[in-house]
Amino acid sequence: MLLSIAAVLFTFGLVIFLHEFGHFVVCKLTGIKVEAFSFGFGPELWGRTSGPTRYSLRAIPLGGYVKPAGEDIDNVSGAPDEYFAKPWYTRFGVVLAGPVMNYLLAFAMFAGVILIVGEPVPSNQPVIGGLTQGYPAETAGLKPGDRILKVDGVAVPTWADMAGRISGRADKEVSLVYSREGAEASVKLKPRRAPDGGERGVIGISNGIDYARVPLLKGVRMGAHQCWFWTAFTVNTLKSNIVKREKPDLAGPIGIVNIVSKAAHTGAPDFFFLIGLISVAVGFFNLLPLPLLDGGWMVLFLLEGVSRRRITSGVMKYVNGAGIALLLSIFLFATYNDIVRIKTSHDAKKAAEAAEQGGK
Numbered sequence: 410m411l412l413s414i415a416a417v418l419f420t421f422g423l424v425i426f427l428h429e430f431g432h433f434v435v436c437k438l439t440g441i442k443v444e445a446f447s448f449g450f451g452p453e454l455w456g457r458t459s460g461p462t463r464y465s466l467r468a469i470p471l472g473g474y475v476k477p478a479g480e481d482i483d484n485v486s487g488a489p490d491e492y493f494a495k496p497w498y499t500r501f502g503v504v505l506a507g508p509v510m511n512y513l514l515a516f517a518m519f520a521g522v523i524l525i526v527g528e529p530v531p532s533n534q535p536v537i538g539g540l541t542q543g544y545p546a547e548t549a550g551l552k553p554g555d556r557i558l559k560v561d562g563v564a565v566p567t568w569a570d571m572a573g574r575i576s577g578r579a580d581k582e583v584s585l586v587y588s589r590e591g592a593e594a595s596v597k598l599k600p601r602r603a604p605d606g607g608e609r610g611v612i613g614i615s616n617g618i619d620y621a622r623v624p625l626l627k628g629v630r631m632g633a634h635q636c637w638f639w640t641a642f643t644v645n646t647l648k649s650n651i652v653k654r655e656k657p658d659l660a661g662p663i664g665i666v667n668i669v670s671k672a673a674h675t676g677a678p679d680f681f682f683l684i685g686l687i688s689v690a691v692g693f694f695n696l697l698p699l700p701l702l703d704g705g706w707m708v709l710f711l712l713e714g715v716s717r718r719r720i721t722s723g724v725m726k727y728v729n730g731a732g733i734a735l736l737l738s739i740f741l742f743a744t745y746n747d748i749v750r751i752k753t754s755h756d757a758k759k760a761a762e763a764a765e766q767g768g769k
Contacts, residue, residue, distance in 0.1 A: 428691060429507065444476045446463070449466060449470040449472070518685030523631050540613060541615075551587065
């Protein structure tokens with residue numbers, strides 16, 4: 410329980426804080442006065458004022474915030490170091506910096522995991538890594554982690570040896586000797602024909618994963634590719650949802666907390682890789698051209714630059730109102746998805762337990 414709580418606080422705190430830190434850094438670099446920069450929300454636990462900025466540590470470590478001077482267009486005094494006193498391209502850079510920091514964090518997480526753990530490659534050991542539901546191996550009682558020792562009495566020291574012997578036995582009974590937790594056992598099953606329509610026999614198992622060391626430059630390239638891959642995957646998924654008029658499968662706070670908690674218990678590589686995935690998601694979401702998001706402000710500032718007309722307080726009120734309504738709708742929809750997902754999983758477990766009890 411404590412590990413789950415710590416993992417959630419660390420993940421949300423790091424991802425959101427670095428997003429805000431991006432805004433803070435560009436404000437400082439462009440001469441915008443920052444009145445407050447905080448890690449966390451709620452009551453102040455510690456604070457220090459340096460120059461015009463109040464730096465603080467607050468009670469709820471779920472991110473942070475930055476408050477530039479003159480960010481409220483109705484209260485602009487005209488001082489040259491205020492946010493809305495700066496040209497549109499400076500403000501554009503400030504809002505862009507948040508998503509950029511998210512992508513830099515994701516890149517660091519992906520590349521770090523790849524360089525430290527290695528590149529995942531299929532193992533050539535005859536050890537079952539996964540099972541396909543309903544296929545002969547699963548129905549015969551084999552489990553992930555079982556090591557196949559013999560096929561029809563012939564030793565199979567590698568995955569290739571084992572697969573080669575099973576492949577030629579489609580629709581014919583095969584005897585397997587395997588080891589599980591140090592004990593040997595045997596089982597007979599009949600391989601199916603491969604779903605691709607060929608003559609190859611399969612029993613519905615996949616090999617495990619080994620990790621091969623990668624050189625520095627390759628690890629860096631792979632980390633950058635992961636950022637691109639997951640962004641493209643998100644874009645294509647959204648595009649498919651729109652074209653096919655499908656309901657998007659969004660995860661809300663409940664779902665994300667559950668995923669982070671599980672990853673924290675599966676090991677450090679999975680946990681830090683998940684931080685990278687969440688950081689990509691946060692960065693991408695903030696780049697969407699929606700009101701109140703960084704992408705929405707970027708569109709407004711681009712229009713200001715093209716039209717050479719300053720944003721008015723009336724436009725700001727409309728944008729803020731529309732943004733609050735839209736983001737609240739997304740939040741409620743994602744939370745509803747989380748609740749439905751939990752209920753579906755709970756009902757499935759109850760049905761499985763009832764079926765198991767009925768079979769006894």
